[in-house]
Amino acid sequence: MDPVEILNRHNLKRTSCREGIIGVVLKANQALSENEIRNRLTGNYDRTTFYRSFKTLVQHKIIHKIVIDNQLVKYAPDNSITHNFEHAHFYCNECHSVVCMDDIPVQKYVLPNGYSNDETEVLIKGTCGICSKPEIK
Amino acid sequence: MDPVEILNRHNLKRTSCREGIIGVVLKANQALSENEIRNRLTGNYDRTTFYRSFKTLVQHKIIHKIVIDNQLVKYAPDNSITHNFEHAHFYCNECHSVVCMDDIPVQKYVLPNGYSNDETEVLIKGTCGICSKPEIK
């Protein structure tokens, strides 16, 4: 999927910052932090611009934001269009990677009377496949 | 349950800040932020001391920390002793209250091979019982 095409479809101006973020996030096999994304881009981008771009891209549901423990913020592609259920996120306590468990639908919790359930966030913490492998040194 | 007794049981020094926090958190029917807790106490407490007290109380599993969207941090009593399952948290989009759904056990998600699941955080966002009632003005 081409970043430019995505921007066009959302009637967003095609700027190198937005293009860059979308390109990097789509290519990654895990969620990335602002720093990780910036490091993978060549040009020098202002952090302010980054934050504003993230906000725009999140609003347009091009990417989504994942927050771990008030500390770590990462971004991943948003495929709420193709997947019509909410998905769980996994955080590795060892390598601190975050991945979307796109195939793990989240349970729909039943709440007490009068409560509405608009959105459910599920974060599973543990050790990822790579980190749990016995070290081969 | 008496704050002093709780501190004693954990071999923690009995200080007015710790006593105060425990007292307020136990009495509340919802999770409270640092500010909310401080406002409910009489004396003047330093924020630094508050943060350090929270850390201590969390480490001793007297209270637990709930983070909403990287923005809002609240604390609630920790009853992992009496409840031996993880519970979900509810966040009201209207009044921003946070409550522990102590009776809603979280599903144990099955992960791909090689992944371990140590801990699962569930945050349900919606409208709480009070806010969803038709306004009677």
Next chain:
DNA sequence: CTGTGTGCAAACACTTTGCAGGTGT
């Protein structure tokens, strides 16, 4: 051309750290 996006500086909020002095046990 016009509205939107960018880059810079500064402000902000929350949290942590270092240190000296005070306090609980």
Next chain:
DNA sequence: ACACCTGCAAAGTGTTTGCACACAG
């Protein structure tokens, strides 16, 4: 008495805002 806790100042971090300029459409 002594370890631990507190309060203050200062630094750190992540994020937002205001403003002038640049640029995409």
